[in-house]
Amino acid sequence: MSNYYHTIETPLGSLTLYASDEALTAILYQHQTPQPETATAMPQHPLLIECERQLQQYFAGTRQQFDLPLAPKGTDFQQRVWQSLSTIPYGVCWSYQQLAISIGNIKACQAVGMANSKNPLSIVIPCHRVIGKNGKLTGYAGGLDKKQTLLALEQEHA
Incomplete structure (x- = not known):
């Protein structure tokens, strides 16, 4: 499975968005441990673009709920x-x-x-x-x- 990332600027500073082919896997602040080094920078990945768009709407106060496929890894x-x-x-x-x-x-x-x-x-x-x-x-x-x-x-x- 491939992993992709894109770093964006927000009112909270830099956030790095991570996605697989099918779902968003992480949104990390600049100081947090990054996802696996096997992730490839891909600012044009459709999920990363959509996540950035929805985050911009959230920060503008026009979005209250996110509509993204999510796949966080955890117990x-x-x-x-x-x-x-x-x-x-x-x-x-x-x-x-x-x-x-x-x-x-x-x-x-x-x-x-x-x-x-x-x-x-x-x-x-x-x-x-x-x-x-x-x-x-x-x-x-x-x-x-x-x-x-x-x-x-x-x-x-x-």
């Missing part, structure tokens, strides 16, 4: 958490406890937090919408400043 547990993340409505925040409840395991808050932190599809799978039970912002792969920016953007356009 079965991580996949369940990421699937649940995708159900958090635009402009809404959940606690880690709410996320754990949504997958049917209220005691899994810490494990849910770890799975959340491993989400390879930032923004599109909205892990930024998960905050501490006390309402405080907690870790985010892009940094808390970027998490705050995303939440403020969504509050403005919700």
